[in-house]
Amino acid sequence: MSDLAASRSTFWPLFRLTVNNTFGLSAARYRYFVKRQKLWEIPAVGISLSVAVGFLGFLVYQLARGFVAAGTQIGQPEIAFTFALLAVVMLTFVSGVATVISVFFFSSDLGVLVPLPLKPVTILGAKFGTILITEYIETAVILLPASLAYAQVAGGGLTYWLAVLAVALLIPVVPLALASALCLLFMKFTNRRYRDVLIVVLSLGLLVVILGLQMLLVSNVPQGDPTAYLQELLSGKISLVNMIGRAFPPVIWATNAIAAGDPLPRLGAFLGLLGASLAAVWVMAAVGGRFFYAGLIGGAELAKRRLSARQTREARAEAMARTYQSGALRALFWREWRLFMRVPLYVMNGFVASLIVPVLFLFPAFSKDPDMQKLYAAIGGSSNAGFFTALGLAALIVFLASLNTTASSAVTREGKTLWISKIIPVHPATQVQAKMLFSAVGAVVSALPVVIIMGAALKVGLVRLVGATVLGLMGSAVVLSLGLLIDMTRPFLTWTNPQQAVKNNLNVVIPLPIAIGLLAGLGLVATWLYNGLGLTEAATMGVVGILLAILLVPAYRVTVAAATRLYQRLEP
Amino acid sequence: MPGLLSIGNVSKSYRKGEIKAVDDLTLEVPAGEIYGFLGPNGAGKTTTIKMVVGLLRPDRGTITVDGIDVLANPIEAKRRIGFVPDYPELYEKLTGVEYLNFIGDVFGVPTDLRRKRLQELLEMFELQDAVRDLIQTFSHGMRQKLAVISAVLPDPALLILDEPMTGLDPRSAALFKELMRRRCDQGKAVFFSTHILDVAERVCDRIAIINHGRLVAQGTMEELRHIAAGETTLEEIFLDLTEEKG
Numbered sequence: 001m002s003d004l005a006a007s008r009s010t011f012w013p014l015f016r017l018t019v020n021n022t023f024g025l026s027a028a029r030y031r032y033f034v035k036r037q038k039l040w041e042i043p044a045v046g047i048s049l050s051v052a053v054g055f056l057g058f059l060v061y062q063l064a065r066g067f068v069a070a071g072t073q074i075g076q077p078e079i080a081f082t083f084a085l086l087a088v089v090m091l092t093f094v095s096g097v098a099t100v101i102s103v104f105f106f107s108s109d110l111g112v113l114v115p116l117p118l119k120p121v122t123i124l125g126a127k128f129g130t131i132l133i134t135e136y137i138e139t140a141v142i143l144l145p146a147s148l149a150y151a152q153v154a155g156g157g158l159t160y161w162l163a164v165l166a167v168a169l170l171i172p173v174v175p176l177a178l179a180s181a182l183c184l185l186f187m188k189f190t191n192r193r194y195r196d197v198l199i200v201v202l203s204l205g206l207l208v209v210i211l212g213l214q215m216l217l218v219s220n221v222p223q224g225d226p227t228a229y230l231q232e233l234l235s236g237k238i239s240l241v242n243m244i245g246r247a248f249p250p251v252i253w254a255t256n257a258i259a260a261g262d263p264l265p266r267l268g269a270f271l272g273l274l275g276a277s278l279a280a281v282w283v284m285a286a287v288g289g290r291f292f293y294a295g296l297i298g299g300a301e302l303a304k305r306r307l308s309a310r311q312t313r314e315a316r317a318e319a320m321a322r323t324y325q326s327g328a329l330r331a332l333f334w335r336e337w338r339l340f341m342r343v344p345l346y347v348m349n350g351f352v353a354s355l356i357v358p359v360l361f362l363f364p365a366f367s368k369d370p371d372m373q374k375l376y377a378a379i380g381g382s383s384n385a386g387f388f389t390a391l392g393l394a395a396l397i398v399f400l401a402s403l404n405t406t407a408s409s410a411v412t413r414e415g416k417t418l419w420i421s422k423i424i425p426v427h428p429a430t431q432v433q434a435k436m437l438f439s440a441v442g443a444v445v446s447a448l449p450v451v452i453i454m455g456a457a458l459k460v461g462l463v464r465l466v467g468a469t470v471l472g473l474m475g476s477a478v479v480l481s482l483g484l485l486i487d488m489t490r491p492f493l494t495w496t497n498p499q500q501a502v503k504n505n506l507n508v509v510i511p512l513p514i515a516i517g518l519l520a521g522l523g524l525v526a527t528w529l530y531n532g533l534g535l536t537e538a539a540t541m542g543v544v545g546i547l548l549a550i551l552l553v554p555a556y557r558v559t560v561a562a563a564t565r566l567y568q569r570l571e572p
Numbered sequence: 573m574p575g576l577l578s579i580g581n582v583s584k585s586y587r588k589g590e591i592k593a594v595d596d597l598t599l600e601v602p603a604g605e606i607y608g609f610l611g612p613n614g615a616g617k618t619t620t621i622k623m624v625v626g627l628l629r630p631d632r633g634t635i636t637v638d639g640i641d642v643l644a645n646p647i648e649a650k651r652r653i654g655f656v657p658d659y660p661e662l663y664e665k666l667t668g669v670e671y672l673n674f675i676g677d678v679f680g681v682p683t684d685l686r687r688k689r690l691q692e693l694l695e696m697f698e699l700q701d702a703v704r705d706l707i708q709t710f711s712h713g714m715r716q717k718l719a720v721i722s723a724v725l726p727d728p729a730l731l732i733l734d735e736p737m738t739g740l741d742p743r744s745a746a747l748f749k750e751l752m753r754r755r756c757d758q759g760k761a762v763f764f765s766t767h768i769l770d771v772a773e774r775v776c777d778r779i780a781i782i783n784h785g786r787l788v789a790q791g792t793m794e795e796l797r798h799i800a801a802g803e804t805t806l807e808e809i810f811l812d813l814t815e816e817k818g
Binding site: 312315316319320322323324325326327328330331332334335338339342343415416417419420422423424425426427568571 | 625626627628629647648650651653655657661662663665666669670672673674675676677678679680681682683686687690691700701703704
């Protein structure tokens with residue numbers, strides 16, 4: 001058998017196994033169809049996913065409609081695709097870095113796979129394919145609403161939807177393959193002692209570059225006719241699209257593969273995208289074939305510094321000096337903190353997502369657009385607008401808390417180390433309080449940029465700002481409590497790499513529909529109290545605060561009380 | 573006087589009673605004894621140990637540690653137990669010393685005592701330098717040693733060990749056996765499962781043999797020889813008592 005045929009014959013079984021293991025397919029089939037246990041989870045998870053995905057999809061759809069409408073004025077509605085595809089590419093690349101390192105280098109199945117007679121590229125390929133499937137979910141949430149918005153204006157037959165499908169399958173390949181190649185080189189040539197920090201710094205650096213690009217776009221928006229600006233944007237006179245086209249042509253090819261008028265240019269653009277995807281995978285395979293095992297084995301080896309007798313004495317004394325007693329709650333809190341903050345994937349999924357959103361919201365605040373400036377002036381000048389802005393700020397804090405995975409994956413993250421939590425002489429309620437405390441710190445960290453920067457940009461008064469922050473954090477506490485309760489009820493403990501604990505864990509999605517429901521209900525109540533009953537601003541905020549307290553006390557109590565029962569039930 | 577560990581009529585089954593892992597098990601580990609727990613693969617050793625340390629709930633029966641019911645008062649019972657699992661999954665992203673401090677904190681070990689014990693134990697197992705590194709860099713043997721140190725650090729009355737010699741080098745294994753003996757001489761007890769029959773024969777004061785979840789024999793080596801008439805080594809006794817008949 002040739003090398004290629006041998007690789008193929010081992011790739012597919014390994015790929016099927018990796019997909020099965022990553023998404024827990026056999027485990028789900030066994031639980032739901034053989035044992036018929038917890039069947040309620042199927043509709044519950046289905047509804048939660050539908051609401052969460054539907055909500056995000058709706059936001060993207062609204063945004064895409066705006067782009068399509070603006071583009072239509074200049075006869076080029078396909079600009080919506082360019083931006084949607086660019087968003088997919090950037091998201092895939094940034095989230096890909098932490099995910100790839102976690103899956104390629106820190107999966108527990110590597111200890112089984114590496115000794116098998118498999119080529120490095122076969123293992124890499126199977127793992128790459130599995131990550132790609134996860135990326136398709138993000139791609140669908142962005143590309144499908146954009147395609148719908150475009151189809152409403154430009155029409156869309158079978159060929160159109162087939163083109164959308166083909167592009168959706170190909171578009172994450174290039175950024176993910178490039179992120180993989182980058183990570184393979186990174187793991188080969190960096191000092192393992194500082195790797196985790198470097199990964200976070202690298203990912204944040206990429207984010208800064210991306211956000212900087214957006215800032216550039218926004219700050220370049222000239223005063224006056226937006227249509228003329230869009231026209232310049234598309235014609236290449238303004239740098240961004242021109243730059244995208246030059247720096248990353250697959251986005252332009254993908255746009256043309258869906259929306260170019262004639263079949264021949266569409267086919268040409270599609271072939272360009274396909275060629276770029278194959279080339280990127282080839283580069284990744286070439287780099288992986290050479291450096292994968294080197295990075296992996298280098299990571300497993302312990303490079304000891306040689307210390308002199310005096311340095312050894314000093315190092316040992318320092319370790320002992322750091323040994324002192326503290327309380328159980330504090331110890332548990334720091335355990336949560338260290339185990340979370342030292343896994344780049346957790347940090348990127350847990351906190352950074354919560355930090356990006358406020359920064360994205362910020363750009364319009366610094367826009368030179370006179371209409372936006374008028375809006376901000378109106379918010380600052382009108383008491384009504386100011387009040388509702390404060391409520392919006394509170395809602396944003398709650399929304400960000402629902403994206404924060406610290407609570408909704410708190411038990412899952414323990415994975416195979418759960419036995420330690422079960423044998424220590426600390427009541428489960430205290431253990432859950434430590435998890436809540438850590439999540440609360442996460443919520444405050446997420447809320448601070450929103451409160452400080454948006455409060456300043458929107459000129460929300462200090463009293464309103466304090467009120468909004470208190471309401472926002474109370475609402476966050478409700479969402480985080482329920483997120484933790486859900487993860488205690490159905491933790492996913494058998495994960496083999498950290499990616500599965502947060503990205504393949506449905507529990508992290510469920511807080512979003514809870515937050516949406518909570519915000520919708522409280523928003524209606526606040527509007528009715530303020531506009532309908534004519535309550536003062538302070539009284540309205542007070543009533544909303546009381547309602548949140550009424551929800552928070554039982555949510556927290558139920559969560560802490562459930563800890564004992566659920567910790568007993570969990571069998572590692 | 574009840575033993576440091578008392579297991580009374582304990583049963584545990586899986587798949588709604590289809591598989592009986594432990595079946596009406598009763599045994600007692602008195603203070604001052606090293607108690608070996610032997611059995612073929614799948615006999616119910618690990619399930620029994622997991623029930624004692626609170627990782628599994630028995631379907632019925634009682635388990636007490638130092639007179640404290642592990643089901644009714646689990647926290648107080650856990651304060652008296654040090655546990656080493658067969659394959660210790662530890663927090664990869666903590667350093668060794670951070671993990672030991674965490675264990676010290678949750679067991680409430682005072683600073684002075686903690687430093688004294690850690691210095692002694694780390695030196696004994698030659699982990700003084702490695703303990704400052706992340707656990708993810710530890711070999712299997714080093715993890716096993718760290719798990720042993722963390723179990724002994726709070727100075728519990730009862731040590732429960734599931735295959736504790738796995739991964740330990742001969743020197744560490746010898747030191748560990750000495751440590752177990754010293755603890756028993758201080759009136760504490762050790763309950764451990766092992767497949768290494770030589771170790772059990774030389775180290776244990778008493779031995780229990782379990783098969784298909786049921787206790788088939790227990791006693792000193794002399795008593796076991798008496799039960800398995802004619803057999804002289806523990807290996808022969810073990811094979812005689814656990815082989816499938818008919």
